[in-house]
Amino acid sequence: MESDALPYVLFLVLAELALGASMVMLAVDLRGNATVGFVRATALMVPPVMGLALWLALELDGVSVNGYRLDTGPRDAIAVLLAVATGLSALYPALLYGKRPRAGRVAAGFLAALALVVLVLLAVMLRLPAWNFGLVFASLLAGTLTLGLAAIGLSLGHWYLVTPRLPAKPLNEVTFLLLVLLAVQVLLLVLAVVAPVDERPAGGRDVAIEANRAFWLRVGVGLAFTLVLGWMAWSSSRIRSMMSATGLLYLVTGAVLAGELLARALLFDSGRAV
Secondary structure, X not given: OOHHHHHHHHHHHHHHHHHHHHHHHHHHHHHOOOOHHHHHHHHOOHHHHHHHHHHHHHHOOOOEEXXXXXXXXXXXXXXXXXXXXXXXXXXXXXXXHOOOXXXXXXXXXXXXXXXXXXXXXXXXXXXXXXXXXHHHHHHHHHHHHHHHHHHHHHHHHHHHXXXXXXXXXXHHHHHHHHHHHHHHHHHHHHHHHHOOOOOOOOOOOOOOHHHOHHHHHHHHHHHHHHHHHHHHHHHHHHOOOHHHHHXXXXXXXXXXXXXXXXXXXXXXXXXXXX
């Protein structure tokens, strides 16, 4: 990965993590199986990450990244929407701590809708060299939800140490959905590899993506290894072995983060949304 691409890669991964965690957090809250304390405490973790994503968004400039052309039209709108999202992500836990859960869920609902709009605008910004806008958006959405599920699942696993009698259903659902999203990412990767590239990035490596070692790290660590660990975490949660599930989710979260970093770096290198 070239140094010019690093700020954009970090921005995309931080944005995915913050937006995904906020969307998953709302879903867990609405399901009503987790404790109020868990929802409050975990919701507090989102604003700092969202703020970091906003800070990076304000620092990004230029019309290309290592030869990867950008549609700069949505960039200002993305920064404005992330600023609003940062405020909403702080308002959500504030309302929960203020014992106004219904108002908090309304704020979180607006935040989830805003997250989808931001992802659409990011896909518009990144679409030019890639084969298809839809594939870029699907890749960003799947990565966002996967990161969110992994992060919230890890936090939820720790909460069983605080509340041992918490029903196993929340962690069962989160880990199962994580497996589903990882499977979707595998399908999207196959589509990205077989689809043509509209415009090869000028600064990218002049080799097929299958010859790039980072691609195989993405496949091996970010997907295959993570699927195995995710299945083990899901199986552990089903038998209420929550300490084992939580330990596995540490590895899952690290592997998902590594996979997303590699995927976004490969996008700027090859024009493929893997």
